Amino acid sequence: MRPLILISNDDGYEAKGINSLIEMVRPLADIIVCAPEGARSGMACAFSATEPLTLTKRREERGETGSVEVWSCSGTPVDCVKMALHELCPRKPDLILGGINHGDNGSVNTHYSGTMGVVMEGCMKYIPSVAFSLCDHRADADFSPLAPYVRQITECVLCEGLPKGVCLNVNFPVIDKPQTYKGVRICRMAFGTWGNELRKCSHPRGYDYWWMVGSYTNDEPEADDTDNWALQHGYVAITPTRIDVTAYEAMDAISQLLTPNP
């Protein structure tokens, strides 16, 4: 039986990134896509607690080289994964892929990213899960330099799986052809900070409103073991990412800080 891959993203089912990803991995497996109807950037692991969800079949291709089914869901990236697992997948997928995201999901962006929401959700369901992101927000970004890496990582994880509770956050810097990536680095998440995040505007009716913007600062630019460093130096950054967020190393200090009873 051919492997089954579930794909979602946070840019919507029509985005170039997800359609590039489908083409890269369809030789490897049957594909089910369930992605948001439009852009859901910054949705993190959000799910729809109070809104009803709908599901729409967009296309289906079946052939001797395998099948691709594409669905859209009205909800968040995490909703899409839950919906696909519940309603669309004939069996548990062998792999869940998120992306390819239009934009950088390194450092603290991990926590805001809907693409990472997809793979955190997959990981919480004990399914090997990998997020791919290109540090280029443009709708017509060129994903072609990523293809050999995406295929190799996908093949490896399909074959070997991932440790329980661990997913991969894979980020690609922008390179100009005929330049190539310098290689792959297994990284830790950099500490970094978003600042100047709100831009105040005045509505024609006389009240204030704000847009979320912001600029990012790498708080440890000298450290050469981070995702930020790898991306700045032309490497593909792979950050093994865990769903168990317990700060084990802080447990003793916290125990001492908080006496047992008030």
Added chain:
Amino acid sequence: MRPLILISNDDGYEAKGINSLIEMVRPLADIIVCAPEGARSGMACAFSATEPLTLTKRREERGETGSVEVWSCSGTPVDCVKMALHELCPRKPDLILGGINHGDNGSVNTHYSGTMGVVMEGCMKYIPSVAFSLCDHRADADFSPLAPYVRQITECVLCEGLPKGVCLNVNFPVIDKPQTYKGVRICRMAFGTWGNELRKCSHPRGYDYWWMVGSYTNDEPEADDTDNWALQHGYVAITPTRIDVTAYEAMDAISQLLTPNP
């Protein structure tokens, strides 16, 4: 100068939980509240990438015993924190509190919780941050048994701070008076799974739609060091939680799995 505490939640500024929290900690500090206009459960670390945000002052009390300012914001819990830090706080707060949430934020709920979004955001800004949640979804839940614990934890963290990159996820089980909590346990996050998450319904106009529901299973019920265990056994569960989600323990295995270049 009195300390400054910023408070937000995901149940909205009118919820009983946040108003109980304000009363519990106002003797300790000046308080600024910036909370969503209504329920934003399951919003995780989502922020508003494409929607404009508005801000409304709801009340202000100034007296010899300190001040309380309450604002609502149209966005997500994370938006509320970003907005408050940018527009409302006269200086960097000494502490950010999330909650008190109406409902359990233990185990994998950590990843979906807007209350945890509040404190993850605070932690990403290097501000000591603590989330409080009561395992009771009811709008009129009784928060009074929590008061001595909330005050003691708040005082400790105000005084001592928290390690960089670590926030606290504090969950309280439901107890019936005159029962009291058995004490406090410093826990790890349990592995658990949500299942049966989608309930299909038929719209009067003839199409299908789905509500997100689900039932939770603790996947390691025997382990006595988890938040789920502590809550089931009548303890206050404190899980030190990190924003660095790198799976350090998996880096060697991932390095071996993924050969450097395709």
